[in-house]
Amino acid sequence: MTSLRSEVRVLYRPKVEKMEKKYPLEILRHSASHIMAQAVGRIYKNVLYGIGPAIEDGFYYDFDLPRPVTIEELEQISKEMENIIKEDHPFEKIIMKKDEAIKFFREKGQIYKVELLEEIPDEEVSLYKDGEFIDLCRGPHIERTSHLKHFKLLDIAGAYWKGNEKNKMLTRIYGTAFDTKEELKKYLNFLEEAKKRDHRKTGKHLFAIFPEIGAGLVLWKPDGATLFNIIEEFWKEQHLKNGYKLVRTPHIASEEIYKISGHLQNYAELMYSSMDIEGKPYRVKPMNCPGHIMLYASELHSYRDLPLRFAELGTVYRFEKSGVLHGLLRVRGFTIDDAHIFISDEQIEDEIINVFNFTMEILKTFGFEDFKIYIATKPEKFVGDEKSWELAEESLKKAVMKKGVEFEIDEGGGAFYGPKIDVKIKDAIGRFWQCSTIQFDFNLPHRFSIFYIDSNGKKKTPYMIHRAIFGSLERFIGMLTEHYSANFPLWLSPKQIAVLSITDDCVPFAENVYKLLFEKGVRVEKDFTNTSLNKKIRENILKHIPYLAIIGKNEVKEKTVMLRDKKKNIGKFKAEELASAFLMAQEKKMKTLENLDKLRILK
RNA sequence: GCCGGUGUAGCUCAGAGGUAGAGCAGCUGAUUCGUAAUCAGCAGGUCGGGGGUUCAAAUCCCCCCGCCGGCUCCA
Structure with a gap:
């Protein structure tokens, strides 16, 4: 199944x-x-x-x-x-x-x-x-x-x-x-x-989970950590460009904060038990919101500051029953690409469109094209007043409709604290995965009594949007691995190219090529082992390395490399030019090397 | 957590009461090779753990643990 x-x-x-x-x-x-x-x-x-x-x-x-x-x-x-x-x-x-x-x-x-x-x-x-x-x-x-x-x-x-x-x-x-x-x-x-x-099979080079360390706790191998870092960097860069402020909040917090947020009352069963620090009970954080709200509350805000967008790749820990754990897709410690956006009521619609566009843009960069959008409305048990719900639901619908995107209504599927937009992503073999979520929260701003000063000098409670694009980095990487069968697009590939020598005579030049690519910042490997070329090609392809640079006598003489992808030879190139092609691919988040024709010396 | 399955070398797996095996990976050596596995040798194991049955247990029985497939839950 x-x-x-x-x-x-x-x-x-x-x-x-x-x-x-x-x-x-x-x-x-x-x-x-x-x-x-x-x-x-x-x-x-x-x-x-x-x-x-x-x-x-x-x-x-x-x-x-x-x-x-x-x-x-x-x-x-x-x-x-x-x-x-x-x-x-x-x-x-x-x-x-x-x-x-x-x-x-x-x-x-x-x-x-x-x-x-x-x-x-x-x-x-x-x-x-x-x-x-x-x-x-x-x-x-x-x-x-x-x-x-x-x-x-x-x-x-x-x-x-x-x-x-x-x-x-x-x-x-x-x-x-x-x-x-x-x-x-x-x-x-x-x-x-x-x-x-299955990412647990195809992603063996990316991560490991050891019973000795603990079920549901992920250890990232160098390849996986590289991929994680590339995604993180891209995420941070995009958020800074789009008006988010990056913040950081601690991994444990006094129980006091979770009493205020209501997590202790409502979510205790997914939180790990408390630890005693100088007589005060503390908890490992299951969510990032309380920290972000405290940061908001720590300063006085004018309506001119809004929307105020706090973002953090926040690692949280939640108790999940052992039987539900599943590779990277369901774990006990995971990193949410979290953001909390504080807005006034008249900003709701624009900000939803903003967040929605941003989400789509990011997901498309990863090669996803087909989505299903759900708007989840007021459930039976809810907090906040009917008016706020109506306003929020309408804004969500309007925003999505303005985008001309089809959506389905998930009647009563909202969180008790607000309605939400869920985005399901279609993968390479037609499966839909729930990752992104854009949620309204009527609950926390009141519980924390946060406010801003409006244009009349009066205190007003802001609305809060809670959103995640990847959901959790662990799950997202698990899904990406299945989507691409671990053959990631070039810009995400933990290893981009391997330099292979044909005979030992070629090694000094090959070493120079390797060094040049490495120093330029290409994620390059080398394989100068003394075995057949065939074997080296096979092994490096099986390591999910998208490009190989092969260096034999001819290349040494010409000071070139023979580039090939997983299937066939592409042509001969100068190492410097290859390096810039890789850097451009990285910069432009490309799936493969492009514009090679200009650089190619001969086929 | 619950029901079921499963656990043998780093990996993939064979062995089903009678001396623990293969391929790949690893190590050593030979080979210097032009587009998906060069050859040879060596080494590698408390058969998940504990208890029991038996002259003899990887193999049969009991208990425990991990993993896998679901249920419930979820990012």
Whole structure:
């Protein structure tokens, strides 16, 4: 299965080539889950059935089984499903009085179905029957079991009944189904591809996590730290250019501050326990906001100072249950590219546009082109007055509409302290990742009683925007690694070029070339080992180095280098000119070297 | 945390009661090579940890730990 089901929304929709599609995928998959449940019922004794819906890329069914299912048994279940398909049962709808249905399932001992029924408000309910299998179900279904043709069982997992960890854990079997064999195959290939790109595999040269140091705590290897630093530098430079002030706040703070911010009351479970410093309790910071607000509060502000933008690459620590940790994508210590912007009410819309543009500009530099924008509105539990909410929600919508960008409304999905814009980024194989978030906060400015002096000399509470573009550097780098399969664009590549010698005679000149590139600031490696050229090429390509400079007798004589990328020779160049091409690529954040034609000596 | 799976050399993996293995990486030597693996030799292990069964355990049983896939949660 694709990892991080909730993190990565797989929106895989293959093109329909032949128009013999009979049913919407949801119906097909939902029916497949019935057939799977039926097969499980035939193979195992005393199966209790939970629920079996269609999901984004397939279906599942939850069972309470007397013994665990092994992955090998999926094949057996699949075979039984094939039998049921061959038997060609029609799906029949049965309408029953709710009481009757309860009685029916109670007699069969199907306690989960009874529980579901008891929650249904309607008088009548529908059941679906195919062959011997009868299930409570809203429907609709495919007409006959034989209409299911292309399915695959994928995985087994535990899942709490009704998703509540206090309930019993059931056995969940995942599968998927498509209209055609080709579509199914494509999807399975997609899963394969996602597996191949797993940053924990392709990013082994970037980072490591040691149980001895602690789960969810990342150690950056030189390559990873280089990448991290390049991103950091770019981020800082862009923020300074765009009117942000860079600040820094400490990693621990007195509990007092978290009482004021409300974190201690609302977020205690994700904070690490307190430590005693001279009799006072302190905490490791889970968020950067309190520090930034204190910085705001430490000086008197005029309306002329607004918008005031504080930014910090702030490393925070949050407790996450061990089972949810996942490479760089879910960790316990991470660096938020955080900013808190203090504005007056009339600045809301402009500033949102400002932040939105800035976010898009930054993400595009990293090679992302497709996004999904969500505006999350007022949830059931909220703070602040209705008027502020309305103003903020409207400003968010207006700002996004002004940009002419499509967006979806995530009704009630806002934070309790304000509405937000979430940006999901589409990666190279079509997965969407949530990274950027632009949030309004009605809560903290009041809790900290911060204010500015307006044009009438009166104190006013500013609005606050909390935003992050990468979200967390760790997660962003994890996602980048999967997006590029660790073959990063040139400007991000921790190693940009390797100088290779063909024979030992070439080493002195090659060494000079290496030194020149190194001194100019190119991220250059050298490989003067005494092995075949073929081997050196192979090894350096496998190290994700995008360019190789090969130096043999001819190059020494001509005082040139033969440049090649991962695929083929590009041509011969003078080392000085190559250095400036690299520096220009770095400056312009380029994916590859460009304008080489002018510099090339010969092909 | 919960359910399931899994753990053998730095890495990828084989071995399923009877002397711990291979490839790559590493080291040493030979080779001096023109666009994705030159050859040979050497070294490398409390088979995740602990306990048990057995004449004998990497292998069977129990407990613990880590990792992986999900659930819940999230940047």
